[in-house]
Amino acid sequence: MQLAHRPEMQIIVSNTTEVGIQLVEESIEGRVPASFPGKLLAFLYERYKAFSGSADSGMVIVPTELIVDNGKKLAGIVKQLANFNKMEDAFLTWMDGQCRWCSSLVDRIVPGKPDAATLQQLERDLGYKDDLLSISEVYRLWAIEGDEKVKKVLSFAGADAGVIIAPDIEIYRELKLRLLNGTHTLSCGLAVLAGFPTVKSAMDDPAFSAFVSDLMLKEIAPNIPYELSLSEARDFGLKVLDRFRNPHIQHQWISITMQYSSKIRMRVVPVLLKHYQPEPPPHIVLGFAAYLLFMRGQSGPVTDDRAAYFKDLWQNEPDVVVKTALSDQGLWGADLTEVPGFEEAVRKNLDVLMNKGAAAALAQLNTKK
Known part of the structure; x- marks a missing residue:
């Protein structure tokens, strides 16, 4: 919640698996919400209040869960939850107009940490120990649905041809x-x-x-x-x-x-x-x-x-x-x-x-x- 007050915070990326993007009707006041959409709503409301609903305080939100139109679905659930919590219309307008809800998909096979023998050999080859070392294939694609504002904020896309930002993905x-x-x-x-x-x-x-x-x-x-x-x-x-x-x-x-x-x-x-x-x-x-x-x-x-x-x-x-x-x-x-x-x-x-x-x-x- 403290991070919501920092102007340099611009991007939220989620990977909660398919079961994380679902509506749980819960209050977000005075407690940590159980669901991811609840946590996201609490964060956005805190940010809205911290910056008085300014246009440049909106977030770029990029879910990566394997759900059809994951950005639109997450936006719809958060809006339903905001209505359940009887939040003011001005906040809903800010969420719709100043935040970008970007549907996306990630395509890369990532088996994760290698077995002990492979890890030992890799660390010998690299010359250092890495407790977070992970194996993935060379092929990669991260397609993100977004406009020019999204392209500007997600500037990392320019560093890798595997990241595609387009109006329709x-x-x-x-x-x-x-x-x-x-x-x-x-x-x-x-x-x-x-x-x-x-x-x-x-x-x-x-x-x-x-x-x-x-x-x-x-x-x-x-x-x-x-x-x-x-x-x-x-x-x-x-x-x-x-x-x-x-x-x-x-x-x-x-x-x-x-x-x-x-x-x-x-x-x-x-x-x-x-x-x-x-x-x-x-x-x-x-x-x-x-x-x-x-x-x-x-x-x-x-x-x-x-x-x-x-x-x-x-x-x-x-x-x-x-x-x-x-x-x-x-x-x-x-x-x-x-x-x-x-x-x-x-x-x-x-x-x-x-x-x-x-x-x-x-x-x-x-x-x-």
């Missing part, structure tokens, strides 16, 4: 969200069930590599819910496949399963609903079946807000699990049992996964292809 978001994140999401549970610890180890397996490639290029790319050419989607997808094969990146599949359910809803369901073929997409079907089985909690730790829901649901027979989960509009924003043939296809794939294993499910898929 939707095409970057859709390509990344669907082809990279969507493929990761539909592959992670299956990879864990198949015994692959990392993305690279799975890409070294011909059957799994074929699954990832066909999922991305044949099922997701043609059905991205955005107006772009198939060649643009395929070009981006081929680059993503190269990134997945990077021998220097040890990206753990189990870490990709974090908040699995919300990722399926945001990254996968829009693609599934756009798929107008007579038959349900087989690779998406298998990925969805693997998700349901992973959520039973017997293949690895489940770090998901819906973990308890699925723990209870898996007290039932698999057919009941499939029907109940797919029809739950609270999970997906739609009844997925209404997608022609999807429920039956997921049920059959789940049966193969449970009784024959992931390798058999992949082999069966490749045989059909």
